Amino acid sequence: MLTKIDKKTLTQAAHQGFSDTALQALSTLRRKSEAGYAPWASWECENSSVGKTLRWWLNYPSWLPICASSDHGVHWESRCWPNEIESQFQLFLSWNEKKARLMRERHGRNAIFIPHPWVAYRRAHFSSLPENRVGTIVFFTHSNDKTTPVFESLDRYMDQLSALPAEFQPIVICLSFHDIKKDLHKKLRKYRLPLITAGTTNSTNFVDRFYTITRTFKYACSPTIGSHTFYLIESGIPFFLYGQRPTYFIRGSEAVKDGEQNLRDYGDDEDIEKFNHLRRMLSEPYAQISKEISKTIESYLGIQSKTRDFEVRNELWKSLLANKQAATTIYCQQAAKIVRRALDF
Structure with missing residues (x-):
């Protein structure tokens, strides 16, 4: 075990199973850096290793925030959720083709249909x-x-x-x-x-x-x-x-x-x-x-998407520049947290 x-x-x-201690240890972050080096501008674009695999696929810097929103997980439905519609970022990344279209047509978002970033990562590292x-x-x-x-x-x-x-x-x-x-x-x-x-x-x-x-x-x-x-x-x-x-x-x-x-x-x-x-x-x-x-x-994972990596990367850079004030604020908030933790220690 x-x-x-x-x-x-x-x-x-x-196949042997994990001890209670191991299960509990894996269920929490052992250190803050385990969540990545960039501050989280959007929970959906970071959680479940989406941020990690997106950065790997797009060759986007690990220390820069992703100023976009995205699907969370892989879902069968095309509903556009309040947190997606009300996101401070215009850029929306989706591996659901129908949902990307609805986000553009109904909600005026810069929604891009992309393959789920786990796919490229899996094929490279666990082929x-x-x-x-x-x-x-x-x-x-x-x-x-x-x-x-x-x-x-x-x-x-x-x-x-x-x-x-x-x-x-x-x-x-x-x-x-x-x-x-x-x-x-x-x-x-x-x-x-x-x-x-x-x-x-x-x-x-x-x-x-x-x-x-x-x-x-x-x-x-x-x-x-x-x-x-x-x-x-x-x-x-x-x-x-x-x-x-x-x-x-x-x-x-x-x-x-x-x-x-x-x-x-x-x-x-x-x-x-x-x-x-x-x-x-x-x-x-x-x-x-x-x-x-x-x-x-494959259709649910967006593998049929024709969007190229450089196209998505360009949109991320444009969104970062358009939201530079928000990005600066995020860095300042993270720096303040680090200082507070240091003072408490």
């Missing part, structure tokens, strides 16, 4: 999968500050996982840092399945941890579709929907009404129809990723 945290031990312990992969990594449906998944019977869901055929064994559960901070890992220990995590999404190491861990498995599954679904299939790992699907409950969101989650709060009829088609395609375990699944996943 993992007790130390580094790339080598993450790989070795992926192939090991041949000796075994087992199934299960992405446990995660919560956040506003959303809570509720299983009709957690015991039954865990029994369903253990009942997967021998081809899919062993089973390892991957948890979100949100749920580790809520001590879910302690509740799940009684089921005696290994528990792992890619850690906090605030870390620039998140993308590397994700691929370092997942590439050791032959299959992946979850009762729900999430960003992991698209990353996994694009990397060559068959992902399927399996087990009792939980009900999501919303509380305290300014963008979605409280109560049971309603898909119509997220997307239109066209979005929902395509999403349900994706669900059907992934509804049974499979050994090989079909061309239809691959093509569908």
